[in-house]
Structure formats: C-alpha cells, structure tokens
Amino acid sequence: MSPKTQKKTKKQIIQEAAVRLFRDKGYSATSMRDLADAVNLKASSLYNHISSKEEILKDICFENAHRFLDGMKEVESLPGTPAEKxxxxxxxxxxxATGDAASVMAFNDEWRHxxxxxxxxxMALRRDYERRFMAILKSGMQSGQIQDMEPVVALHTLFSSMRWLYDWFQPGKKLSSEKVEEDMVRMVMKGLVK
Amino acid sequence: MSPKTQKKTKKQIIQEAAVRLFRDKGYSATSMRDLADAVNLKASSLYNHISSKEEILKDICFENAHRFLDGMKEVESLPGTPAEKxxxxxxxxxxxATGDAASVMAFNDEWRHxxxxxxxxxMALRRDYERRFMAILKSGMQSGQIQDMEPVVALHTLFSSMRWLYDWFQPGKKLSSEKVEEDMVRMVMKGLVK
DNA sequence: CCTACCGATCGGTAGG
DNA sequence: CCTACCGATCGGTAGG
Structure with missing residues (x-):
C-alpha cells in the first residue's frame, strides 16, 4: 500500500473502466473484449478478477442504491422543514451526478439489464427510497410549504431533472459544479420564471 | 385502404413493435429475432420490409427530431413573451412523451447507437434545436421575466425533467395526462416551493 | 414469406 | 496472465 494513495485493486480498475464504457456505449453494447482492451488484458483474464459481466453491473447498481439510501437516512434524521430536506x-x-457521473448513469439507466x-x-431498494422521498414531499404539501400537486409527479420530475448531468457535465470545463448546483437548486425549488 | 382507418403497412407494424422493444430492452439488447417474434415472422422475413436494424432506429430518431423542429418553428413564429414560448x-x-412514449424514449436514449x-x-439537428430553445431562454432572461442563470443549465434541466414520463407514464392509468401536464408545467415554471 | 445458412462476435471455461 | 476454444447468438444474405 502506497503511503500517499490507497492502491487500487485490479478489480477496482476493471470496474472503473466498465463504468466508463457503460456510459459511452451502454451495458449491452459493451463487450467483455471492449472492457479487456480498456485495461490491457485478454477477455479471459478478466475472470480472474470478476465473476461475470452482470456482477459488475450489480456492484454499480447496489453501491449507488446504498449511497442514496444512506443519504436519505441522514436527511430524515436531521431537523428541518420538508422543503429543507x-x-x-x-x-x-x-x-x-457531477462527482461520479459514469457510475450514477449506469445506476440510473442500466439496472434493467x-x-x-x-x-x-x-427494484425493492428503489421503491423504498422513492416512498421515503415522497413522504417528505407529502408532509411539505400538508404544511403548505410545497406546492400542492401529485406527489409522484413531483418526485419523478425532480429525479429526472438531474439526468442530463451525467451525460453532459464535464467537471471544471467552463461551468463549475458549484454554479451548476446553485442554478439547478434555484430552478427546481423556485421555478424558471420570476 | 379502409374507409374508416388508414391501413397500417407491415413496415409500420414492424416499426411500432421495434419501438416498444427498444423501450423495454434497449436498442442493443433487442435482437432481430426478438423483433421477428413480436410480429410473428422469421428474422429473415423482416428484411422484405426494412433494410437493417439501424434503419429502424434512424427513422425513429429523425422522425422525432423533425417533430420537435416543426414545433419549434411554429412557436418561434407565434406572438408571445419568451416565458409563454x-x-x-x-x-x-x-x-x-405521454402520447408517443416509446418513440420519444428511443429518440432520446438510443440515438448514440x-x-x-x-x-x-x-447531432446537428439536435444542436440546432437546442440553440433555438436557448435563444428564447436568453431573451426571457434579458427582459427579466425568466430567472437569471446559465442558459445551458436551464435548457438541460428543462429537457431532462420530462424524461421519466416515457418509462413510467401509462395513459389513463390512475393519472390523466392532463393532470400530469398541469402539475409539471407549474412545477417547472413556478418551482416546487410556494 | 420460408428454410438454410453465412461469418462475426458474444460471454465464458479449460488448462496451463 | 495467456492460448485455445466452447456453444449460443448476432445481423444479415441466398435462393426459392
């Protein structure tokens, strides 16, 4: 182990290359040969580090699901109004989406495979997350802070509105992630028109 | 030709089946055998009606591109404030997205193939559309009607916010498309909080 | 519209 | 980590 940086395992290197390929070409269109080329191995050698193509997708999907569920748990435990949550x-x-674009994109778009x-x-993890998010929206509507509308429409519109970030946003290139975050939060919370 | 309904050509039937399969499994994961099964043909017989798998995708992508460009042209020619446009x-x-979900989804997600x-x-058609949409946003910002923010952030957030409709919305099932439209327009234009 | 088939490529295994 | 290879499936063609 290097004193400065945690040494990446070959498995991690493979996963990171896979995540990039899945973003660029999609899971189905990415072959194990593509992945092997990306990490300078033969396809058969990948199997010393991973057990199947699906395992890579599984890891991406479940790691992200738990990342979001952990965030939800923290937000739920915090004081604050529904709108703040x-x-x-x-x-x-x-x-x-801006910090880990490729991984979040695979999580969002490729889980169906x-x-x-x-x-x-x-899907059960996903439904749990959505249910808890919607509970916050509903309580904000009841207290009158959040616009009265179909909670499921609000939820999905909110989730969707960020889906361009990971196939578009290039960190540091022209737009900072801070500026993007501020503009997006304002637009979603306060709307496009003044 | 039937007096009541325009008779669908076999090509149209194939395209409609393809669009549904592309939505459910993605373009790459949909095989010509899958498509043949869906229309009760053998794979080889598809080629009497279409020339390749890519041709189907091409038709979907360009038909939708022109649909949106036609809409843009109409909106540009109409009187009205930028916010109204x-x-x-x-x-x-x-x-x-609600009326032709599968086609719009393929158009949005599968064009990279x-x-x-x-x-x-x-991509040139897409860029043209985005440029013209952004011009409207910018003029609304200059007149002070639209919130001042990065136009490109506003554009993509707006486009993205509708992307859940076509993998979620089932017309007539619980939520009407009219209610969804009203809620979404209000949320995007006026924001989530009161 | 079908049967029969093409070469290419797929994910993955055997064996060293 | 490789070479060699597996059966399955891919998009598509030939020929009738």
Missing part, C-alpha cells in the same frame, strides 16, 4: 436530497443527487433475482431486489 | 415548448415535450454519417447528421 428536499433541498438537501436534491443537492445529494446533483453532487452524485439485471437478471432475477437481483432485478427484484434492486 | 417556453411554456408552449414544454407542453409540446410533455405531450410527445447510430453509426456515422447518420450520427453527425442527427
């Missing part, structure tokens, strides 16, 4: 979660989503029983397990 | 375009996007030179041609 929604803003905190919004910032969590934005930071994940999971096979059972992983697919059901993943 | 943005709202009209927003409604165009929402109606396309086009090969050159189609890919560049498609």
């Amino acid at each position: 929604v803003e905190a979660l919004l910032r969590l989503h934005i930071r994940a 999971l096979a059972e029983p992983l697919l059901s397990e993943f | 943005v709202e009209a375009l927003l409604r165009l996007h929402i109606r396309a 086009l090969a050159e030179p189609l890919l560049s041609e498609f």
Whole structure:
C-alpha cells in the first residue's frame, strides 16, 4: 500500500473502466473484449478478477442504491422543514451526478439489464427510497410549504431533472459544479420564471 | 385502404413493435429475432420490409427530431413573451412523451447507437434545436421575466425533467395526462416551493 | 414469406 | 496472465 494513495485493486480498475464504457456505449453494447482492451488484458483474464459481466453491473447498481439510501437516512434524521430536506436530497443527487457521473448513469439507466433475482431486489431498494422521498414531499404539501400537486409527479420530475448531468457535465470545463448546483437548486425549488 | 382507418403497412407494424422493444430492452439488447417474434415472422422475413436494424432506429430518431423542429418553428413564429414560448415548448415535450412514449424514449436514449454519417447528421439537428430553445431562454432572461442563470443549465434541466414520463407514464392509468401536464408545467415554471 | 445458412462476435471455461 | 476454444447468438444474405 502506497503511503500517499490507497492502491487500487485490479478489480477496482476493471470496474472503473466498465463504468466508463457503460456510459459511452451502454451495458449491452459493451463487450467483455471492449472492457479487456480498456485495461490491457485478454477477455479471459478478466475472470480472474470478476465473476461475470452482470456482477459488475450489480456492484454499480447496489453501491449507488446504498449511497442514496444512506443519504436519505441522514436527511430524515436531521431537523428541518420538508422543503429543507428536499433541498438537501436534491443537492445529494446533483453532487452524485457531477462527482461520479459514469457510475450514477449506469445506476440510473442500466439496472434493467439485471437478471432475477437481483432485478427484484434492486427494484425493492428503489421503491423504498422513492416512498421515503415522497413522504417528505407529502408532509411539505400538508404544511403548505410545497406546492400542492401529485406527489409522484413531483418526485419523478425532480429525479429526472438531474439526468442530463451525467451525460453532459464535464467537471471544471467552463461551468463549475458549484454554479451548476446553485442554478439547478434555484430552478427546481423556485421555478424558471420570476 | 379502409374507409374508416388508414391501413397500417407491415413496415409500420414492424416499426411500432421495434419501438416498444427498444423501450423495454434497449436498442442493443433487442435482437432481430426478438423483433421477428413480436410480429410473428422469421428474422429473415423482416428484411422484405426494412433494410437493417439501424434503419429502424434512424427513422425513429429523425422522425422525432423533425417533430420537435416543426414545433419549434411554429412557436418561434407565434406572438408571445419568451416565458409563454417556453411554456408552449414544454407542453409540446410533455405531450410527445405521454402520447408517443416509446418513440420519444428511443429518440432520446438510443440515438448514440447510430453509426456515422447518420450520427453527425442527427447531432446537428439536435444542436440546432437546442440553440433555438436557448435563444428564447436568453431573451426571457434579458427582459427579466425568466430567472437569471446559465442558459445551458436551464435548457438541460428543462429537457431532462420530462424524461421519466416515457418509462413510467401509462395513459389513463390512475393519472390523466392532463393532470400530469398541469402539475409539471407549474412545477417547472413556478418551482416546487410556494 | 420460408428454410438454410453465412461469418462475426458474444460471454465464458479449460488448462496451463 | 495467456492460448485455445466452447456453444449460443448476432445481423444479415441466398435462393426459392
């Protein structure tokens, strides 16, 4: 182990290359040969580090699911109005999308390629997260702080609104992630028109 | 030709089945055998109606690109403030996504599988549309009607916010498309909080 | 519209 | 970590 930086395992290197390929070409269109080329191995050698193509996708999907669920737990335990909680979660989503774009994109767009029983397990985590997010929205509507509308419409519109970040945003290039975060939070919370 | 309904050509039937499969499994994961099964043909027989898998994707992508460009042209020619034009375009996007979900999804998510030179041609149309949409946003910012922010952030957040509709919305099931449209327009234009 | 088939490529294994 | 290879499946063609 290097004193300065944690040494990456070959498995981590493979996962990071996979995540980039999944973003660029999609999970199905990425072959194990593509992945092997990206890490200078032969396809068969990948299997010394990972057990299958699906395992890589599974790891991406579940790591991100737990990242968001951990964030939710923290927000729930904090004091604050529903609108403040929604803003905190919004910032969590934005930071994940700008800071770890490829991974969050694979998590968002490629989970449907999971096979059972992983697919059901993943969808259960997702539903749990959505249910808890919606509970916050509903309580904000009841207290009159959040606009009265279909909670499910608010939830999905909010989630969706960040989905351009990971196939567009290039950190440090022209726009800072701080400026993007501030503009997006303002637009989602206060709207496009004055 | 039937007197009541325009008879669908086999090509149209194939395209509609393809669009549904691309939505459910993605373009890459959809095989010509899958598509053949969906229309009760053998894979080889598809080629009497279409020339390649990519041709189907090309038709979806370019039909939708022109649909949105036609809408843009109409909105540009209409009188109205920038905010009113943005709202009209927003409604165009929402109606396309709820009314023709599978096609709009393929258009939005699968175009990257086009090969050159189609890919560049498609991206040029997309860039033209985005440029014209951004011009409306900018003029609204200059007149003070639209919140001052990075136009590119506003543009992409707005586009993105509708992307859940086509993998979620089921017309007539619980939520009407009219209610969804009203809630979404209000949320995007006026924000989540009161 | 089908049967029969093409070469290429897929994810993955055997064996060293 | 490689070479060699597996059966399955891919998009697509030939020929009728």
